[in-house]
Amino acid sequence: MPYHEFDCSKCLPERKKHAVTKGTGDNLATALPLGYLNTIPGSISERGCAYCGAKHVIGTPMKDVIHMSHGPVGCTYDTWQTKRYISDNNNFQLKYTFATDVREKHIVFGAEGLLKQNIIEAFKACPDIKRMTIYQTCATALIGDDINAVAAEVMEEMPDVDIFTCNSPGFGGPSQSGGHHKINIAWINDKVGTVEPEITSDYVINYVGEYNIQGDQEVMLDYFTRMGIQVLSTFTGNGTYDGLRAMHRAHLNVLECARSAEYICNELRVRYGIPRLDIDGFGFEPLSQSLRKIGMFFGIEDRAEAIIAEETARWKPELDWYKERLKGKKVCLWPGGSKLWHWAHVIEEEMGVKVVSVYTKFGHQGDMEKGIARCGEDALAIDDPNELEGLEALERLQPDIIFTGKRPGEVAKKMRVPYLNAHAYHNGPYKGFEGWVRFARDIYNGIYSPMHQLSGLDISKDEIPTDRGFVTQRMLSDAHLPEEIAKSESLRRYTGKDDIIADLRKKNPPYFTPIIKAEAAE
Amino acid sequence: MTKITYKVTSEHPFPADAAAAAASLAAYEALDDVTKARVDQMVDWVMKNCLWQFHSRTWDRKRQNEGILGIAAKLLAGEPFTPQTPEDRCYWVDSVTLQRAYQATCPWLAEMSKEDIKALMKELHARIDYLTVTGSLNEELTDKHY
Numbered sequence: 001m002p003y004h005e006f007d008c009s010k011c012l013p014e015r016k017k018h019a020v021t022k023g024t025g026d027n028l029a030t031a032l033p034l035g036y037l038n039t040i041p042g043s044i045s046e047r048g049c050a051y052c053g054a055k056h057v058i059g060t061p062m063k064d065v066i067h068m069s070h071g072p073v074g075c076t077y078d079t080w081q082t083k084r085y086i087s088d089n090n091n092f093q094l095k096y097t098f099a100t101d102v103r104e105k106h107i108v109f110g111a112e113g114l115l116k117q118n119i120i121e122a123f124k125a126c127p128d129i130k131r132m133t134i135y136q137t138c139a140t141a142l143i144g145d146d147i148n149a150v151a152a153e154v155m156e157e158m159p160d161v162d163i164f165t166c167n168s169p170g171f172g173g174p175s176q177s178g179g180h181h182k183i184n185i186a187w188i189n190d191k192v193g194t195v196e197p198e199i200t201s202d203y204v205i206n207y208v209g210e211y212n213i214q215g216d217q218e219v220m221l222d223y224f225t226r227m228g229i230q231v232l233s234t235f236t237g238n239g240t241y242d243g244l245r246a247m248h249r250a251h252l253n254v255l256e257c258a259r260s261a262e263y264i265c266n267e268l269r270v271r272y273g274i275p276r277l278d279i280d281g282f283g284f285e286p287l288s289q290s291l292r293k294i295g296m297f298f299g300i301e302d303r304a305e306a307i308i309a310e311e312t313a314r315w316k317p318e319l320d321w322y323k324e325r326l327k328g329k330k331v332c333l334w335p336g337g338s339k340l341w342h343w344a345h346v347i348e349e350e351m352g353v354k355v356v357s358v359y360t361k362f363g364h365q366g367d368m369e370k371g372i373a374r375c376g377e378d379a380l381a382i383d384d385p386n387e388l389e390g391l392e393a394l395e396r397l398q399p400d401i402i403f404t405g406k407r408p409g410e411v412a413k414k415m416r417v418p419y420l421n422a423h424a425y426h427n428g429p430y431k432g433f434e435g436w437v438r439f440a441r442d443i444y445n446g447i448y449s450p451m452h453q454l455s456g457l458d459i460s461k462d463e464i465p466t467d468r469g470f471v472t473q474r475m476l477s478d479a480h481l482p483e484e485i486a487k488s489e490s491l492r493r494y495t496g497k498d499d500i501i502a503d504l505r506k507k508n509p510p511y512f513t514p515i516i517k518a519e520a521a522e
Numbered sequence: 523m524t525k526i527t528y529k530v531t532s533e534h535p536f537p538a539d540a541a542a543a544a545a546s547l548a549a550y551e552a553l554d555d556v557t558k559a560r561v562d563q564m565v566d567w568v569m570k571n572c573l574w575q576f577h578s579r580t581w582d583r584k585r586q587n588e589g590i591l592g593i594a595a596k597l598l599a600g601e602p603f604t605p606q607t608p609e610d611r612c613y614w615v616d617s618v619t620l621q622r623a624y625q626a627t628c629p630w631l632a633e634m635s636k637e638d639i640k641a642l643m644k645e646l647h648a649r650i651d652y653l654t655v656t657g658s659l660n661e662e663l664t665d666k667h668y
Contacts (some may be wrong), residue, residue, distance in 0.1 A: 001659075027653055028549075028657070028658060028660075029657030029658065032658075032659040032660065034661070036662065097615055109647065119603065185642065251608065252608070258573070258576075262577075269609075274608070275608050275609045275611070275615075277615065279573075280573070289619060292528075292619070293619060297612065297615050341573075364660075365579055365660040365662055366576055366662065369654075373568050373576075417664065
């Protein structure tokens, strides 16, 4: 096994099995790090907890819900607003966060009364919101507070509200991924099948494992709507509580982030016979293939082809402008989970960059299998890295940019390595054809920012040149390009708007008349 | 000062069935060079462009591989396939995608007989099963819980 041992982790020999280098001829039977295990004592992990995985990642993107943490304020504060999962109801779920503010006296005497009081106060403070999720935390789980019983009591007293309880305290798994699992299963057990939806199309899907980061879901929703497909629910970005209670009526589950949401898809398949189709929403070719497959499933592939042709003609010249300038740039693909495999192959194919490392903080070995299968040779794959390992890898690999979260991202900046936020994005959305160009634009801006030259100068000792001006991005990126490429009239930089979601929300796309309704009208 | 050490309780003996993995690898190694190169090319396309082979558990991966590669073999051999259930239809969608990709990227397929294509697809199936199931180092594959 081509394990990679970090110098900084020689004192933690168990860490050796958590990193491998994919060498020539390596495959999944010869190169795979361990994963989804308890963090080794002494290794300062960058992981989140199971409560965070349930609430912050999966639960909170639901837009018409009061998200109440039953625990100390810190739990809810630290899972608030750091991921930009916007919504079309004025971002209610981002603007407010709720906690029962459990303190020492409650640990001694119990906090169920406090919880009930908080639930009622929250509903009174937000009279338009009639749905709530209560998240158990470590403290209240350990003292044995029965959040289900309190929720049932309130629902009896307030018949117009509905409450979902999520029992995923922070210690409920080695990482946030344990929380993903728990909330998936709780939702299908407690809520799916309790609402009957209005079916308005002959083609009905659940869009699963999509969290509407900076509008990703709304971009995809536009494509589906243009194809005449009804999206019954999105699990969970920009999704509604009652929409998600009706998941059992879809014809197909379209799954993006398998790591966070495959559980509910698998259960929907077993309990309701709804098949699961895994797709990639990133990149021109993978997205085209995904739209074609969904179209093919319903016998409307021509509608998918029309969208693919229109979008490709509009955006491909802009993607290629960036590709010419990003060729050969070394990138570390260090997101938390699914983007390591969503992006590993396609950014090499469509943007010309070279992935020199992939890592996952909380992914399972299955995620790493997908990542290693898709990345090229010599890539360093790391599971659950600690900060020192990240620093050592950056020094060794010398990437031109890294894609990661904001905590490791800020560390990289100190090493003068530009970073793009792979979790909440810089200037997303990144899904869809236009979104992919925006991603390329952000990579270009990151790599060629003149700031990085200036930041290398130490004003306390370096001589500061005063006889010349700054070198611009374009001077840097085009310095070694052939003239026909640099001055090409068929390629162009991104020409879209800053905010592409506002326009999508105003659209009134052409809906196809459902066959069911058309037949009834005749 | 006492040095605190952390002991690994498991040596992670994977793959779970080493004998099955060895037999599968030996069968692949015994293929002639042309067949092996063709299988490798087909495997590479699946690994880089598909997700269906990476469901979470052994039983699920076997089901997926059999469902999709089974239909794809028929389609590539020119035999008709009509999906009867939503699940069949879902497999068929991925199979058609595979068929189109192989027909576009593997020109030698056009010169092969039906029987040879089916035999090649059988080898591809065996290789995908080895990489994702029998030879896989993924310790969660045999977990009883999803």
